[in-house]
Amino acid sequence: MTYRAPLADFRLLLDRVLGFDQVAATALFADAAPETVEAILTEAAKLCENTLAPLNRAGDKTPARLENGVVRTSPGYSDGYKAITEGGWVGMSANPEYGGMGLPITLATCVNDMMGSACLALQLNPLMTQGQIDALEHHASDEIRSLYIPKLISGEWCGTMNLTEAGAGSDVGALRTRAEPKGDGTYAITGQKIFITWGDNDFSANVCHLVLARLPDGAPGTRGISLFMVPKFLPKPDGSLGARNDLKVVSLEHKLGLHGSPTAVMQYDGATGWLIGEPHKGMAAMFTMMNNARLGVGMQGVSVAEAALQQALAYAQDRKQGRTPLGEGAIIDHADVRRMLAQMKAETFSARAIALACAVAIDMARATGDAAWAARAALLTPIAKAYGTDTGNEVAYLGVQVHGGMGFIEETGAAQFSRDVRVTAIYEGTNGIQAMDLVGRKMMDGGEAAFRLIDEVQAAAEAARAEVPDLSKDLWTAAEALREATEALVAMSGHDRNAGAVPYLRAFARVLGAHYHLAAALADRARMPLTRFAIRRLLPEHAALLAQVREGAEGLYALTPEALGL
Structure with missing residues (x-):
């Protein structure tokens, strides 16, 4: 499929519908001038269209695999990741103090939209890192922030979050992973986590896991959970890497879709970790990362909807079959096919607008400190996540339907959109x-x-x-x-x-x-x-x-x- 970034929709929404000018008018985001926004969207579109989109089918056909304890990623993913990091796209909205661009979340969300359409499985990697950067900025000590955030922003290191355990699922408070103080300011983390997106890879120097665990004096349920940074390699004070930590990938899940994204079962055997935030307050810190990810995942649904729409529209304009009210022509001239395509377009636009409205509210709350903007961002976050991912699933379904029998054939690529997007309505909190x-x-x-x-x-x-x-x-x-x-x-x-x-x-x-x-x-x-x-x-x-x-x-x-x- 030839993907084309929906730049016209971004421009319309930012300039004339959602009032992005009020974000750019704040002192915090004064650098987000129209010419800067245009340059960012244009360059991101080139990256997604020319470099990332060609990787999408490769990841589906040649999944990530685990070989002798080493995760091998799909063909071309290393080069795609390098292009993302060299462009500075990971740290778009991160604090300039640590090497980020300090740009609005709204712009980062637009870029993530394009990346998700181009290659969702790979885009998940920087999305997780962006969420971790946000959590560390808000909750980590100065020492942890200074050591980890620059490496995460540069893409030299990647970030994950480890919440789920077998038997606990969405009931995070039922986790059994434990953290024992070692007496030197670090903790020994022991337990197993499942469904860890991009739990490892073969293209970043380090993988930094944020892990929920319970201290010996932690109360039952979510009130007694703490959050820890547990890296794959233990960093030295100067940021160079030391010994391998006591953690490993046990296995990779065999999934319906997103085959290029390795979803790991992680085992921690007394691995060294550092407390993030206050003891027993881990859920508050993790929710910072989760809320960031929820908007991101909502936009992932929009991403897949956009890609499925573009493919279905191209097919409907090319496929000739039957007589239509407009005469002999392509199937787009059949009323029901036209209806499906119109619904795909309308739903995608609605979901994109809601997600970007949420991002604008986040930016305005951050820039102004206005509680009303913060309340709006909080209100829109679950709507953006649930409706965005429902839209992704429904539009991908219609995309298969537009293709008719050919939609059920893997070679067309229509089925991959349905398989890849299905999990978005489940992870980061079910809809x-x-x-x-x-x-x-x-x-x-x-x-x-x-x-x-x-x-x-x-x-x-x-x-x-x-x-x-x-x-x-x-x-x-x-x-x-x-x-x-x-x-x-x-x-x-x-x-x-x-x-x-x-x-x-x-x-x-x-x-x-x-x-x-x-x-x-x-x-x-x-x-x-x-x-x-x-x-x-x-x-x-x-x-x-x-x-x-x-x-x-x-x-x-x-x-x-x-x-x-x-």
Whole structure:
């Protein structure tokens, strides 16, 4: 497949829809001037189109493998990683004090979008490192920051996070990995972790693992967990590498997709580690990395959606079959194929807009210290992650469908998108967990952040009433229904909220997506047909979703195992 970066969509969203100019107007991000943004997007597009995209099929056909304890990566991945690091792309948003560019998360998110479309399996590596850099900047000691962050930014070292254990899964508090003080300021880490993305490789000098473990006096559950830096090689004070640490890759998982990304089972046998943050406060530190990764993973869903859309559109324009309302021609002229392609495009744009709106909020919160921006970023993070990855899965599914029988044949590459993107709805917190976070933690303010966002949607719809009365009315009405459902949700018990969490998140995304589509169409009239499709054909789903929210939990628990036929 020939991938082309969606630069026009980035420019439209940043310049005319999401208000990125307010980010660039802050003192912290004053360097993010329009000419700088244009140069970054253009150069990143070249990297992704010319260097990374050709690696995507190679990683799928020749997976990473474990040979005599050494991870061998897919053909070309070493060169691709080198190109990423030499361009400085890993540390785009990292602190300049340690060698980063100090650019907005919004720009880094755009670049990650392009990299994920080009080669998702490889892009996972710098994404994990970026999350680790963020966690260390916020929680590590000065000594750890000075030693590790420059190496991570340069790409000389890579970063991972180690949460999951067999038998614990999403219940992180059930972990059994332990940390024993060694009396010299370090700790002996012992235990096994599973599902460790890029747990090792053959192209970086060191792999730095952030590992959750429990100290001897740690309380049960998540309150007693601490976080430790456990590198593959023990660094000396000058940053050179010393002895190999007591850790190893036990095996690599055999996965549905993302074959080029080695997912490891890691064993720690008294490995030397350093405490990150305060004892027993590891979850707070790890959540910094996880929240960074959640936005990144949401954009990974968008990435795959974009790639699947581009391939399906090219195929539909080339494949000739049957008679259409427009005469003899390609299958894109069949109504249902046109419908599928329009849905793919509309959903991808909505999910990209929501993810970048989240990134803008993160940047504004960081640059201004405004609690309202921080609350918006927190609210949008689970929506960006869940809706973005649901979109990736749904668009990849439609991409296979557009190809017809050829979509089921591996040689076309359409199936790889479906296989690769499937896990994004699972890792970094399943989408059900994201939805419960939205209706739980993110509504602890009584829905204030949600209501502020709904107010903006309705104000924009009202302002557009003179130009597009039908579309603005539909959007305003949907936003009002979302407001009323949010009021009802806030009054519910947590049990009932959780039962309607997934449809609530989806309905919120539907309204936000329509809002950003309308703003885009008002900025560029050529987009009006797509906006009309999104508002008239996709937005109405919100009503059925919000009806589910009001049902609560009782009906679900009436469905006993016996009622389900088990």
